[in-house]
Amino acid sequence: MTQTLQKISSSKTFEGELTKYGFESAVLGGLHAQFNLFLPADAAHGKVPVLVYLAGLTCTEDNGAQKGGFLGVAASQGIAILFPDTSPRGAGIAGEDDDWDFGTGAGFYLDATKPEYAKHYNMLSHITVELPQVIEAAGLPIDLNRQSIFGHSMGGHGALTLYLSSKTEQYRSASAFAPISNPSKCPWGEKAFAGYLSGGVAEGIKHHDATALISRSKDPVHILIDYGTGDHFYKQGQLLPEKFLEAARDAGYDEVQVRVRRHEGYDHSYFFISTFASDHVHFHANFLKQKNKM
């Protein structure tokens, strides 16, 4: 089923165009969903590859577009960026808005299996299946055979797990800023898995934990992760990037395939993200600008 896209607003930027779209999302249970799409000027002359940016807890489709510092580099590389929202909005489930780290603004990029959330909380299918369909149906100049994915915090978790759980089929590369790297072992992830999944944390480990997924992965991967030592959530043990790194090395991945960089003093904010924005876009450009998948 395809949806009709509604253009909500648009701004010219870096010779390209950032447009906010809305549509009625079947995958999110018929709710109104929004996303931002940046198209570089190159898109006027043919389809361009796309980098999907997944934002963190409490964010929307706007945070990365406004504060990430990605658009200028993407414009120069001829790459589109798709900014989805972080959860369904207005599902009306009891308790959905009680906490900032669960429910609205905190969809955790999975498909819920608990009955009360299963109708609406399907951000995994929203991003991997529905948004590509909607973009294709609207005739937007995106080459869906050339997708990569990145994200911040909960969105870093999303980028790594969507990349690894598709066995790297859908995305050519993945990167993350301060990702929740081992959610089955941290309070945010335990809460999300217990809340959204009928099989709880055990089901989360099976399908939605980047550290568990990389430890079982046999495919060639292209992964870049950055985090800062001044990040409060890192210090609280919510992110656990070392666990991901350890599992990747144990699984035989070297520093070219899985690169994890530790930055002295940087925190969890978009001031950290924007510092390394150019590195990430260029990392993905290596793979997205190839005609065929590497």
Add this chain to the structure above:
Amino acid sequence: MTQTLQKISSSKTFEGELTKYGFESAVLGGLHAQFNLFLPADAAHGKVPVLVYLAGLTCTEDNGAQKGGFLGVAASQGIAILFPDTSPRGAGIAGEDDDWDFGTGAGFYLDATKPEYAKHYNMLSHITVELPQVIEAAGLPIDLNRQSIFGHSMGGHGALTLYLSSKTEQYRSASAFAPISNPSKCPWGEKAFAGYLSGGVAEGIKHHDATALISRSKDPVHILIDYGTGDHFYKQGQLLPEKFLEAARDAGYDEVQVRVRRHEGYDHSYFFISTFASDHVHFHANFLKQKNKM
């Protein structure tokens, strides 16, 4: 009188540091005032020049820092950026919060002369006198002999008028994104002058209108202005950059001294600003990196 600075928050970014400070502002009638200061890594080795960024209507000290895209370029050029607020906060004057384009968030970078506003609404002195004093007293590594100024919309008006009304003594160069260029001839400016100044629009023309000031200027100037043809406020006649350009040419300034660039399709948002952020910082760097004023 010097004030004690309170450090509110700080984030490492582009190897430098963005810090939010607060203090009790004598010039703003004893109210708590905040600003952001970006220091590049070079500031660890000696004083650096500073670029002052004035934000537009409804904004705070945060908008430019978060969305402007200035920090990476400033870091590479070894330049600090000072982000003041746009008005006093909490003066408690009747009617102060009724409109988004007057009062709180809309100080218009002048010193009010109407009795009800004169105690608090003194953003001109706050920026040109008080903030430099506060920075000096705190021992921050800023070379106050090397200041330039830029801004957006109302802040573009501020940048141009503070530059020109100091006879270019305090600032080495000025630039603006979509500035309110001739406020005595547009609704926003007329409302501000009528509201803040006991002499109304006539007093505004005398001291706070960039077009009037440039027409009377005899000093060498270094000015860059960018605006977009897709800007609703430009189309509404709130900005009038052509009037400024015409007055500058009539006063004998050529394209090197006063450069006004018109960009097809760009709007009033930070997506426009960030596109030309690098141009502006590099423009000011030409002057700020000289040992002596040009």
